[in-house]
Amino acid sequence: MxxxxxxxxxxxxxxRRAAILVTDIATGTSRLVREAxxxxxxxxxxxxxxxxxxxxxxxxxxxGARFLTVQVPPVRLVAIxxxxxxxxxxxxxxxxxxxxxxxxxxxxxxxxxxxPDVPVLAEWPDEALxxxxxxxxxxxxxxxxxxxxxxxxxxxxxxxxxxFYVGALGSRRTHAKRVERLTEAGFGEADIARIHAxxxxxxxxVSPAEIALSVLAEIVAxxxxxxxxxx
Amino acid sequence: MLSSDRDILTEAEAWARSxxxxxxxxxxxxxxxxxRPVGSHLVIDGAGNFLGSVSGGCVEGDVITExxxxxxxxxxxxxxxxxxxxxxxxxxxxxxxxxxxxxEKVG
Numbered sequence: 001m002x003x004x005x006x007x008x009x010x011x012x013x014x015x016r017r018a019a020i021l022v023t024d025i026a027t028g029t030s031r032l033v034r035e036a037x038x039x040x041x042x043x044x045x046x047x048x049x050x051x052x053x054x055x056x057x058x059x060x061x062x063x064g065a066r067f068l069t070v071q072v073p074p075v076r077l078v079a080i081x082x083x084x085x086x087x088x089x090x091x092x093x094x095x096x097x098x099x100x101x102x103x104x105x106x107x108x109x110x111x112x113x114x115x116p117d118v119p120v121l122a123e124w125p126d127e128a129l130x131x132x133x134x135x136x137x138x139x140x141x142x143x144x145x146x147x148x149x150x151x152x153x154x155x156x157x158x159x160x161x162x163x164f165y166v167g168a169l170g171s172r173r174t175h176a177k178r179v180e181r182l183t184e185a186g187f188g189e190a191d192i193a194r195i196h197a198x199x200x201x202x203x204x205x206v207s208p209a210e211i212a213l214s215v216l217a218e219i220v221a222x223x224x225x226x227x228x229x230x231x
Numbered sequence: 232m233l234s235s236d237r238d239i240l241t242e243a244e245a246w247a248r249s250x251x252x253x254x255x256x257x258x259x260x261x262x263x264x265x266x267r268p269v270g271s272h273l274v275i276d277g278a279g280n281f282l283g284s285v286s287g288g289c290v291e292g293d294v295i296t297e298x299x300x301x302x303x304x305x306x307x308x309x310x311x312x313x314x315x316x317x318x319x320x321x322x323x324x325x326x327x328x329x330x331x332x333x334x335e336k337v338g
Contacts (some may be wrong), residue, residue, distance in 0.1 A: 001255060003338045013240075025259070028307035058259050058272025067259045067333060071240075071272060173302055205337050 001030050003157035003223075008032050015132060016073040018051050023067045031069070048217050053226065073138040075223060080147035081155040082100060082109035082120060085169070089142070089212035096216060098140070103128040105150060125154040139169045140219045142199065143168040152181060159191050165222045167199035167215060239283040243274040243337055252256070252277030252338040254298035257267075259283050277302050285332050286312070287291055298334050307335040321326035 006023070006060075009032055012019035018035040021119055022043065038047045044060055046068070054072040058065055077093045079086045082104035093100045100118040104110040110122035121128040123208060134157075141158035142165075145150035151168060158166045168178065175197040182192050200214030201221065221228065247253045256273040258265070266287035272287075273283040273291060275298040285294055290312040302309055313329030 001335055003247050005246070006247070006337060010241050010244050023333070023335075025307075025309065025333065056268075067257065068327075069257065114277050131314065 001028075002019045002115065005030055005032055008225075009069075011067055013071055013073065016138065018070075019051060020071065021069040023069065024063070025067055027063045032040060040108065066143050073136065076101070077134075077137040077219065078091060078103060078132065078135070078139060078154070078158075080104070080125060080140045080141065080143040080151055081169075082106070082111070082122075083116060083144050083206045085144050085211050085215075086115055088159075088207075089144075089208040089215060092209075092216055093211050094118065096220070101128075101132060103154070104145065114194055125157065129154070129157055137162045137164050139163045140165035140222070141167070142215055143220075144199075146170060146174070148178065148181065152178070155195065156187075159187060159194065165196070165219045166194055167196035169199045169217065170197060172198065238273050239272045242282050243272075244278055246274065249336045252302045254293050254301045254334055255330050255337050256285050256298060256310075256334045259333045261311075262330075262333040263328035265330045267330075273314050275299075275302075285309060286330060287313065290330070290332070294332055301334045301336050307333065309333055 009019055009021055012021060012034060014085055020031060020033045020059040021030055023030040033041050035048055035051060038044060038051060041047050043061060050068055050070045054070055056070045066205050079089055079100065079102045080138040082102050086102050090100050090102060094117055101116055102115050102120045103123065105122060107122045110120045123132065135141065135150055141154055141163050143154050144166065145151050146169060155168060156164065159227045179192055196218055201217045204216050205214040243253055254275045258267055258269050258271045258312050259274065263271055266289065267285055271285050273281055273294060275281045275287045275295050279295055281291065281295055285291065294310060297308055297310055310332045
């Protein structure tokens with residue numbers, strides 16, 4: 001593989017853009033297909049499917065076998081709220097290889113002392129999210145503050161960016177009010193149905209660590225949806 | 232945490248930029264209970280240093296040896312390992328799986 005090609009592939013990853021390296025097994029020559037140009041590629045259908053599943057693999061193509069090294073951006077978790085649950089959530093999420101960032105404009109909560117393992121941004125979501133390069137479909141967003149002033153802007157951004165997971169803490173009553181606000185903001189039923197609320201798999205979680213576990217289990221379940229057994 | 236395969240490609244680039252001879256091994260096909268999924272990488276330099284994994288340790292030794300030849304002549308190679316292979320005792324997969332590993336030079 002040419003070094004410039006490897007560099008280009010690594011650049012795509014650093015920019016959180018999906019890309020596929022197509023290698024001709026017989027000759028050893030490779031080419032890079034960026035997500036933006038995937039539609040016009042001779043192998044467009046195969047490439048679209050691979051980008052969706054994120055799976056590398058061998059493909060029989062015209063002129064012989066090609067190996068597709070599929071690279072989708074690392075999965076991120078953005079936790080809104082530097083709260084007690086997030087303190088349990090952050091190290092557990094790191095253990096699952098998620099890139100975790102905690103956002104909370106309340107400076108008393110958002111301190112490195114409370115979150116020694118992960119980046120903490122003491123800012124409003126509208127200010128902090130652009131600094132992360134914005135949200136994308138390889139990002140999970142968990143809103144955990146109970147405060148609509150902080151949670152709602154992040155929820156709106158997560159729905160617009162088609163994040164693969166969107167969850168929001170709060171009782172059914174809290175969520176009913178949230179649905180009203182999002183409806184007024186122009187979101188349809190299908191959009192709103194993508195929010196996991198109450199947040200987390202129903203494992204009867206009580207403690208912050210148990211709630212964090214239920215949230216992470218729900219995130220993994222969405223991430224690996226294609227592998228799950230039909231229920 | 233284990234290095235992800237993404238980190239390994241970044242490392243492969245850094246090694247090549249620093250002037251080291253580098254080969255990249257990639258799992259391209261698996262059968263049965265192979266220990267590492269398709270797309271897993273192992274990066275090897277000319278001195279035999281390596282990072283990553285194509286089998287969780289079972290066949291890395293052989294892959295590294297082959298990588299030296301790839302670095303030497305620049306030609307990519309396809310390697311196959313498994314219990315059915317004659318190399319089973321030397322470099323087999325104790326889990327009973329079979330894998331194909333593509334080794335190519337970087338640069």
